[in-house]
Amino acid sequence: METKKKDIRALTKEQLRRFFVDQGDKAFRGNQVYEWLWQKSAHSFDVMTNLSKETRRLLEGNFVINHIHVDQMQRSKDGTIKNAVRLHDGLVVESVLIPTANRTTACVSSQVGCSLDCKFCATARLKRMRNLNPDEIYDQVVAIDNESRLYFDRPLSNIVFMGMGEPLMNYNNVLKAIDKITSPAGLGMSPKRITVSTSGVPKMIKKIADDGVKFKLAVSLHSAIDEIRTSIMPFNATFTLLDLREALQYWYNKTKSRITYEYVVWEGINDTKRDVDALVDFCKFAPSKVNLIEYNPIDDGQFQQATKGALDQYVSTLEENGIVVTVRRSRGKDIDAACGQLANKH
Numbered sequence: 001m002e003t004k005k006k007d008i009r010a011l012t013k014e015q016l017r018r019f020f021v022d023q024g025d026k027a028f029r030g031n032q033v034y035e036w037l038w039q040k041s042a043h044s045f046d047v048m049t050n051l052s053k054e055t056r057r058l059l060e061g062n063f064v065i066n067h068i069h070v071d072q073m074q075r076s077k078d079g080t081i082k083n084a085v086r087l088h089d090g091l092v093v094e095s096v097l098i099p100t101a102n103r104t105t106a107c108v109s110s111q112v113g114c115s116l117d118c119k120f121c122a123t124a125r126l127k128r129m130r131n132l133n134p135d136e137i138y139d140q141v142v143a144i145d146n147e148s149r150l151y152f153d154r155p156l157s158n159i160v161f162m163g164m165g166e167p168l169m170n171y172n173n174v175l176k177a178i179d180k181i182t183s184p185a186g187l188g189m190s191p192k193r194i195t196v197s198t199s200g201v202p203k204m205i206k207k208i209a210d211d212g213v214k215f216k217l218a219v220s221l222h223s224a225i226d227e228i229r230t231s232i233m234p235f236n237a238t239f240t241l242l243d244l245r246e247a248l249q250y251w252y253n254k255t256k257s258r259i260t261y262e263y264v265v266w267e268g269i270n271d272t273k274r275d276v277d278a279l280v281d282f283c284k285f286a287p288s289k290v291n292l293i294e295y296n297p298i299d300d301g302q303f304q305q306a307t308k309g310a311l312d313q314y315v316s317t318l319e320e321n322g323i324v325v326t327v328r329r330s331r332g333k334d335i336d337a338a339c340g341q342l343a344n345k346h
């Protein structure tokens with residue numbers, strides 16, 4: 001009976017070294033293979049030309065290299081690129097390259113579908129199928145880095161975990177992927193250029209504070225009033241704003257890092273003075289920044305972008321209260337890559 005081959009990229013460098021020692025070879029061979037897999041993104045054992053033929057056959061007999069495949073790449077008029085990424089088991093996730101004048105940002109997925117149920121989000125309509133493995137997250141970043149070099153003549157500069165899925169619900173794999181992205185044996189990127197965007201899972205926010213992670217944290221808030229937040233993000237009934245605030249306070253006390261809130265203003269949902277005042281009040285306990293994000297409707301339903309007047313009211317009140325605020329225009333609308341359209345979005 002044929003035994004199922006293991007995914008070689010699930011092995012640590014140490015495990016690879018041990019494999020070779022167990023085969024009577026040198027541990028160093030493990031380093032060579034590791035470099036091919038992670039620094040050179042090899043998709044087959046045949047390209048590992050500094051290994052003997054026997055060694056390559058040995059690897060082939062024991063392992064597979066699971067890798068993603070970019071099934072479809074769409075380019076927007078504004079330069080945004082959306083990848084439909086096929087995983088080794090046929091499931092598909094999406095990731096996006098967002099170019100601006102001086103940076104290119106990758107927006108990557110962490111789960112196939114999502115276990116949460118935000119009402120404004122296209123991903124919530126897909127049930128959570130599974131978590132992505134560290135290598136599947138890493139590969140999305142590598143694919144976008146290659147596209148950035150090819151189309152914009154520069155390497156990828158930033159990464160946001162804001163695609164499909166709630167990254168803190170797949171924390172271990174996200175962390176392993178970030179380790180690879182930041183390690184010199186991977187892409188060598190600074191963790192300061194990586195932002196994990198969460199819908200706000202209090203227990204996990206405390207955990208990442210305890211773990212001393214170096215990446216940035218962004219929280220998709222969208223309302224600082226419990227009844228409204230629960231109506232658009234139903235898990236807020238369980239993880240209330242009070243729990244969230246307490247966890248963020250804990251995060252701030254440990255890290256002394258400013259907290260970023262992602263916030264969409266929808267017509268008739270969170271566009272009144274009361275909503276603005278509640279946000280200001282919520283932000284007061286620690287240095288904060290608010291990103292007001294333009295929304296792109298996923299259908300003709302209840303979620304529509306608020307008026308410019310409502311946005312202006314947010315901007316001026318936040319500024320009067322000393323809170324940093326930016327307004328982010330969405331990109332890639334014509335290819336459904338904008339916030340809210342990706343079958344994604346926190």
Ligand code: SF4
Binds near residue numbers: 114124345
């Ligand atoms: S907004 Fe984020 S957390 Fe909410 S359902 Fe969509 S992907 Fe999940």
